[in-house]
Amino acid sequence: MSKPLYHGYPPELSDxxxxxxxxxxxxxxxxxxxxVRPAPSFVASSLDPAGVLATTAPVTLFPSLFPRHCYQEGLAIQKSYNELYSAIARDEEWLREIVEELAGVDEFxxxxxxxxxxxxxxxxxQDITLGLFxxxxxxxxxxEDIEAKPEIKQVEFNTIASSFGGLSSRVSQLHKHLLSIEAYPADASPAISQDTLPESKSVPSLAxxxxAAHIAYGPSKSENPLCxxxxxxxxxxxxxxxxxxEYSLLNKSGVRSFRVPFSKVLDETKLDSQRNxxxxxxHAPGxxxxxxxxYFRAGYSPDDYxxxxxxxxxxxxxxSCAIKCPSILLQLAGCKKVQQVLATPHSPHLARFLSDEETVARVKKTFAxxxxxxxxxxxxxxRKLxxxxxxxxRYVLKPQREGGGNNIYRSNIPPFLATLPESSWPAYILxxxxxxxxxxxxxxxxxEVRKGGVIGELGVYGVCLWRHGDGAADRGHILENWEAGYLLRTKGNESEEGGVAAGFGAVDSICLVDV
Amino acid sequence: MSKPLYHGYPPELSDxxxxxxxxxxxxxxxxxxxxVRPAPSFVASSLDPAGVLATTAPVTLFPSLFPRHCYQEGLAIQKSYNELYSAIARDEEWLREIVEELAGVDEFxxxxxxxxxxxxxxxxxQDITLGLFxxxxxxxxxxEDIEAKPEIKQVEFNTIASSFGGLSSRVSQLHKHLLSIEAYPADASPAISQDTLPESKSVPSLAxxxxAAHIAYGPSKSENPLCxxxxxxxxxxxxxxxxxxEYSLLNKSGVRSFRVPFSKVLDETKLDSQRNxxxxxxHAPGxxxxxxxxYFRAGYSPDDYxxxxxxxxxxxxxxSCAIKCPSILLQLAGCKKVQQVLATPHSPHLARFLSDEETVARVKKTFAxxxxxxxxxxxxxxRKLxxxxxxxxRYVLKPQREGGGNNIYRSNIPPFLATLPESSWPAYILxxxxxxxxxxxxxxxxxEVRKGGVIGELGVYGVCLWRHGDGAADRGHILENWEAGYLLRTKGNESEEGGVAAGFGAVDSICLVDV
Structure with a gap:
């Protein structure tokens, strides 16, 4: 194990x-x-059939230390990533090749x-697509390099249902509040200060x-109000x-939205003759x-179908005529296989989508x-490795499909592969x-309060809106492109999975340190 | 029963x-x-020993209809009430007479x-007192009068631990939100509109x-930071x-505050030689x-001692030197006996405290x-009645002391009095x-959703800050005096008690109607 970023953090607390x-x-x-609503393992649904109970989201007590240059680089590079994945989603021919190979092994x-x-x-x-990445x-x-400085390495790029954009704003406010009431003992300083706790603007930014998509859609064609x-x-x-x-969208932009379960979409919506x-x-007949x-917050996993x-x-x-966040092309652009193709050493593909060489090099530097x-x-x-x-x-084996829970780590890889026919291996990346x-x-x-070694995962949100146009992967079609705040998810390091919702970790915020 | 304020309200809802x-x-x-934190009858504390669960506060689905002129009068008269109770709390001689009579029957x-x-x-x-009323x-x-218009009649005046100032702002925002997403069916109109739903500013106003008290206290005398x-x-x-x-006080005024259980005050505070x-x-040794x-949110009931x-x-x-909200004199000014003395027909007392005849008449009009x-x-x-x-x-019998739960209604009064020695009767008012x-x-x-006949209780908050001075009941000593938002509490009319916290009712907001 390498040396810790900061000794004696977080500080010990008296009772x-x-x-x-x-x-x-x-x-x-x-x-x-x-x-969050409590898990059935915490509160049986028979106890609260109406579903009125809630509990504090899993959170860290302290903001986690994070190197300032890594945080800045993650935020700075987000617009390039937005551009990259927008370009991939517009390059159907390129995607087709990857998808067709995958399709043989991945039914989803x-x-x-x-x-x-x-x-x-x-x-x-509909020519316009929205990405909330x-x-x-x-x-x-x-x-193995005692002189090395920490770098950020991409774990994955989410093109559908990127979660925790709501809670990440709140957890960074929470940690700032706890600081402002001096709930962090003096020996947590000099690390924690209002200057070292960047607030995540993910809520207003994603909304x-x-x-922006709602406005780009233009006026209603069916003479019904838009939503x-x-x-x-x-x-x-x-x-x-x-x-x-939803509340930010309504209160800041005056845009109405509705929640519809994926299973009820066919029942509660229709396409008119123009495919509006x-x-x-x-609840409002007539x-x-x-x-x-x-905006899909479902449909990213085969389990939803x-x-x-x-x-x-x-x-x-x-x-339909609706702008999709995401379209199917954009969802498929988020396959791990795409990430693998881009990150395969000496891959020529990045240059296809990003015109600027400097940007290519900068993005490449974030690949493992x-x-x-x-x-x-x-x-x-x-296969040898x-x-x-x-x-x-030194490796992790990941399925191509979205969603956590199925990664195979390190020494578990060889016996796992041994149980699979070789023809199924291409469904995974190493x-x-x-x-x-x-x-x-x-x-x-x-x-429950658990203390100990943790691993943090920085998520940087991005908003990108573009016209598909003729599908050419040029920048000219991008209508909006911005970085949209950050999330830190932190999990106990005894687990090697990262999803808070799946019950392994917590939402966290960043305390910047110079290393 | 009189005619309802509004027919067909609230509207029927489909599933x-x-x-x-x-x-x-x-x-x-x-x-x-x-x-609110769930009651033990809802969630056993063994299920949630750390106390992380919460539930929606008891609320009404709809804002309750309330005559505009009554709402306006309640708000308009609050500053006079602030002045009145401030004057009473400064008139120790007057209070002493009442309190000494009560003391014989009320140990508290x-x-x-x-x-x-x-x-x-x-x-x-400390010469300054704060009232959050x-x-x-x-x-x-x-x-018995078919031509009569509704009027407001005072139930009680709270001089200590006036609650729900936090939630009342939120419930009025909730009802406005539900309106803005058209969750109220069209036939609830024209009653419910953004114009007819006054927002309660109780949170920022009370904070x-x-x-204001914190500032009036002046600089620290002990060279410690103030709180x-x-x-x-x-x-x-x-x-x-x-x-x-607490959050509004911190975020809007930058004032730190701490919560100390009443039982731990002696353990966690001390008086220095100047009685600071x-x-x-x-949690912060040294x-x-x-x-x-x-600010007392405990200590209003004998049960707290x-x-x-x-x-x-x-x-x-x-x-101590701290400004008290309230002082003991101010808490005693809130006795129901005081209310009774003021409201006894032909009482001369109101004129003692309010110099302006018009104000006296206006306040008197709100007395039953x-x-x-x-x-x-x-x-x-x-006694005859x-x-x-x-x-x-036509009557209710109320104990002199603060806090709900002990009122005796209508036909229950004679048998109740029969069980008491006549010497104890003065502990009650009729x-x-x-x-x-x-x-x-x-x-x-x-x-649980319960629908039916309800009774609403309008609470109007008031802030008043004054110097006791030589105790003379004049206005010159008042430093701050404002109306501070409103609360509506609504209970099922099968009960005759009004406290939401006690489990009988709900917080509500007002939908103004012209009657």
Whole structure:
């Protein structure tokens, strides 16, 4: 393990200090919407059939230390990433090659692609796409170079349903509040100060992205009022994260939005003869809205597609005039396979999408080497690395599809691959492990307080709105492009998974340090 | 029963409408701090030992209709009420007479008075007092006069721990939000509109009162930083109501405050040689704050005084240099006996405290006739009314002490009095029942939805800061005086009690109607 970023952080707390910090944290979080619905394992649904209970979202007690230059680089490079993924989503030919290879081994990708092709055949009626992105990084500190400085290395790039944009604004406010009431003991200084705690502007920034799409959609064609549609899972424990965006969209931009469970899209919307997406709310019989923008907070995982109903809903939306966040092309651009193709050593692809050489080099610097497991030259090399117990130690095996929970780490890789027919191997990519410097923090989840070694993951949000045009991957089609705040997710380092919602970690904020 | 204010209000909801309204209400309330900690009867504390769960505060689904002229009168008269109670609290001689009579039958009043006298003997070191008041009214519509218009009649005047100032701002924002997303069906119009829903500014207004006291206190004399102390119950389920004031005080005025359970005041504070109240937080050993202002959210009921520890704490605070909200004199000014003395027909007392005849008349108009149960002429008349089953129908019997839960209504009065020795009767007052016009609403509490006839109680907050001076009841000593927002509390009309925290009702907001 490398040397820690900062010795003695976070400081030890006396019982009284811990109690003061916790009671302020628990009350502030509920008073300010930093909350989730409790998991059934915490509160049985029979106890609260109406679903009125809420609990503090899993959070860290302290903001985590994070090198200033890494934070700045993550934020600074986001606009280039927005541009990159927008260009990929516009380059159907390039994507097709990757997707068709994947489709053989990944039924979910195959089905998404089929929906795209079906709409393509008929012809698209909406040229504009919205991306609300989150680029996730871990700190990497070369364990073999004692002089090395930490760098950010990309873990993944989310093109659909990027979550925690609501709570991340709140957790950075929480930590600032705890600082302002001196809940952090004096020996946490000089690290924690109002200057070293950057506030995440993700709530207003992401909501402004939805508003930009809504405006770009133009006037209603059906003479109904316009609205944005949040397509959601049901039930959704992380509902406040989403509601915070909805409230900002309404209060700052005056844009109405509605939440519709993915399973009810077909029932509650229709396409008119111009393929305008018309929302007919059950709660307001006779009333209709024309949907300007569909914001998917569901549909990113095969688990969300129970059958024909959901696949039909996806096709229905893709066919419509609504701006999609994301379109199927954009969702597919977020495949790990795309990340792998870009990050394969000596890949020529980045230059295809980013005209500026300096930008290419800067983006490339955030990649950890990623290999395919196919029969290409790089793939054959990767197969050697992955099946050897020694070399596998430095790698993680990831499925191509979105969503956490299925990664295979280090020495578990060779026996896992041994259970799979080689023909299925191309459904996975092999990625060099990112080696984060040791760090410590305290996490509170469901009232349980756990202290110890942690790993943080920086997420940088991005908003990008573009016209597909003729599909050429040039910048001229980009209408809006901005960096949209940050998230830190922190998990105990005994786990190697990172999703807070899945119950492994916590939302966190950054305390900048110069290293 | 009189005619309802408005027919067909609130409108009937279809299942889909109710579900839309409820799901938006449940999410908005948690996202915006309109919450309480769940009662043990809802969530056993063994399930959540760390106390992280919260639930939507009991609220009404709809804002309740309320006559515009009554609302306006309640707000308009608040400054006069502030002046009145400030003058009473400065008139120790006048109060003494009342308190000494009460002390014989009410041990709590006797003990409070003893604390006051003890400090008086030693000499007071703080001349300024803060009142954060709430004047509570019900609508009264003379059931025997078909031409009558509704009027407000005062139920009580709170001089200590006036609650729900935090949640009342939020519930009025909630109802405005539900309107803005059209969660109220069209046939609730024309009643509900942005113009007819006055927002309650109670959070910033009450916090500004604390800030005004903090500033009036002047510079620290102990060379410690200054703070405000919230003296609270522990546990406190209604904690967010209080936290919202704390956050506003910090964020708008930059004033630090701390919460100290009443039982821990002696342990965590000390008086220095100048009787400055020094707070020594356990969570920050070695650190000291000088308390500018003590804000009591506990200590209003005998139940809060377990023994010598709490009585000692009360004396300790009363002796100190801190501005008290309230002082013991001010708390005693809130006795129902005072209200009764003022409201006894033909009472000369109001003119003693309010110089302006017009103001006297206006305040008097908000009184329901109140009688003593002593051996005065009015008292003997009252004893007749109270012991006769027929006439008792129009009355309520109230104990002199603060806090709900002990009122005796209508036909229950004669048998209740029969169980008491006549010598104890003066501990009660007899008040003509206020006859509110029938109204309907829907209340959600712990996820349970109850619909039906309701009774609303308007609370108008007031902030008043004054110097005691030589105790003369003139206006010259008043430093600050403002009306500070409103609260509507609504309860099912099957109950005759009004406290939301006690589990009988809900916080509500007002929809103005012209009647």
């Amino acid at each position: 009284e200090q811990a109690q003061f910090l916790l009671s302020n944290l628990k009350d502030w979080s509920i008073a300010n919407g930093l909350a 990708v195959a089905k998404l692609w089929k929906v795209h092709l079906e709409v393509k055949k008929e012809g698209f009626v 989150r680029s996730d990084y871990m700190l990497h500190l070369d364990p 402004a992205g939805l508003a 944005v549609l949040f397509v959601v899972q049901d039930p959704e424990r992380n509902v406040f994260d989403q509601r915070l965006l 997406l018309i929302y007919r709310p059950k 009333k209709e809205f024309e949907v300007s923008t569909v 129970l059958g024909d109903n959901e696949w039909g809903a996806r096709l229905h939306i893709e066919r 080497p990623i290999y395919p497991l196919d029969r290409s030259e790089a793939g054959l090399e990767a 992955a099946t050897d117990t020694n070399s596998a130690q 990625m060099e492990m990112i080696e984060p410097p040791p760090a410590n923090n305290v996490i509170i989840r469901n009232g | 889909e409408q109710a579900q839309f309204l409820l799901s938006n209400l449940k999410d908005w309330s948690i996202a915006n701090g309109l919450a 009043v006797a003990k409070l008075w003893k604390v006051h006298l003890e400090v008086k003997k030693e000499g007071f070191v 709430r004047s509570d009214y019900m609508l009264h519509l003379d059931p 500004a009162g604390l800030a 405000v102390l919230f003296v609270v119950q522990d546990p406190e389920r209604n904690v967010f109501d209080q936290r919202l004031l 109240l020094i707070y020594r937080p356990k 650190k000291e704050f000088e308390v500018s202002t003590v 377990l023994g010598d520890n709490e009585w000692g704490a009360r004396l300790h605070i009363e002796r 006739p109140i009688y003593p149960l002593d051996r005065s002429e009015a008292g003997l008349e009252a 109270a012991t006769d089953t027929n006439s008792a129908q 008040m003509e029942m206020i006859e509110p016009p029938p109204a309907n609403n829907v209340i959600i509490r712990n996820g």
